[in-house]
Amino acid sequence: MGCYRSLGLGLNRIADFLQTEKGVDGRRLMVFGHSRLGKTALWAAASDARWALVVSNESGEGGAALSKRDFGETVAIINAKFPWWFSPVYKSYGSNVAAMPVDQPMLLGLMAPRPLYVASAAEDLNSDPKGEFLGAQGAGVVYGLYGKRGLAAGICRGWSIRWGMWSGIISAAGSIIFYYMTGSSIWILRIVW
Template sequence: MKNNLLLSVFFIAQSLLALAQYDESKVPPYTLPELMVTQAGKKVRTVKEWEAQRRPEILALFAEQVYGKTPTKKLRIHFETVSTDRQALNSLATRKQIRAYFTDDRQHYMDILLYTPNAAQKPVPVFLGLNFSGNQSIHADPGILITKRWVPDWKDPGLINNQATEANRGARARRWPVEEILARGYGLATVYYGDLQPDRADSFDESIHSLFYNKGQTVPSPDEWGAIGTWAWGLSRAMDYLETDQDVDKKRVAVMGHSRLGKAALWAGAQDPRFALVISNDSGEGGAAITRRQYGEQIKRINTSFPHWFAGNYKQYNDRENDLPVDFHELIAIMAPRPVYVASASEDQWSDPKGEYLSLYHAGPVYALYGRSTLTTPIPPEVEVPVGQKTWTGYHMRNGKHDILLYDWDKFMNFADFHFKRK
């Protein structure tokens, strides 16, 4: 049943992909929502006015109309260190695996994989991100626990009947250059997103949603969180642990994500100010891209292919982008004054690279309130010409397809070096 559902979603997605709009000359005229004007019509002129009035308005609109409201209920989370190896990766790193239990019956949990470099002075800054196939997929390290969760059929080696096997170790290592990250003096933490909610439209009964339902409830209400909100919540719970680890500099944790997990990273960064730096890679519609451009993937397409990702309320904007009370430059803006980096790929027009760049650019007025330098032109840079590496909004467009590669990580680390004051 689940595989039949996935197959149906796949064919729907393929048909929608064929109908995507990739002609820049056909981008309709649009007017972005006023970033610096409150809903009452008051012009925002100071940081105090932004933080007390306009920022909370925008955050609430994203919660109600796009991602869904994150529950305010606090769970009693118990962190248990499953293993520690201080000579991992040929003594290059200390590897810790921590299980975060969300319930006393230990049925709901997520596994945090954390590497910190042995050669660096502790505590170290850390990159935190979710992964698509289980922690074992990011590196061939035989000590990593293999997830027992359902895994999407990515056609990766070692995935059999939606379960990971030994042969899946390191299947996605090209997206996680662990040794290079450690050599730069950074730690790396990751969690399998399926620990929080399986990436299927019928997965709410298997997710952590049930821990927050009201009596008799079986699915989220239209203004409650979808899967992206759930995954973002998990990033914040991983941050809860990182704050307690003496090897981690809790003031220098960068949250990052690719594709749908880039959307989750942005939403986590918007809600949780503990993340010192936020990185989006190829996050597109519902992430960094300006939705009113109606270029590449659009609201109706994403809600049809992935009906579980966003709040139910987001579906009312199918084919009605201009009626959405926010746009995604405002998502970037509510993270100010913290630095934000957005990356695109030249062949990933589905994610609208120009729209991703423009969100950063149009967030500039808020950063200016804080005296922070940002991008200065609405014209995106050439391929593989990074801009803003030493400002508060950085960007590059890598040559190639929808992916996250060493080139991207190198630019993320350069950006972090500047903001984390590393030589």
């Protein structure tokens, strides 16, 4: 078990506590994380449906970004820099990501049918904004099994879509998967909240 699974279990213990608080509506818990905590938020929500809303901000490799896209901080790079973050099995795919039996849309699909919000920063190429978008879009297949509408490609309010040159909120009318990319660098922006 890597540290993300352990941290995710810790977040789920927080959900246990919040369920006992009189002033908290246990049906409306939200889990939010940025960067490595974005990965943690996804893993926590994948294993505990009490998180009613999942927000992953610039989670990158091992989070929302496609591993098989092999762009930015790849499986090999992230495991070399942070060997304690993931399980030995995940590390074994560093030199052959094509052999991985899964990819991130499957992780993101575990959030279904709950609302999912993935956010990226155009200047944070390490987290692979396009890969995060494609991960969120790919999760729509699972959401469709629940009768929910997934993320639609090319629907953008107020901006033109050109990878590396655009920002904005993308979602389909009636969708509960949302994607946002800011034109700036690595930050949690007010619009994400």
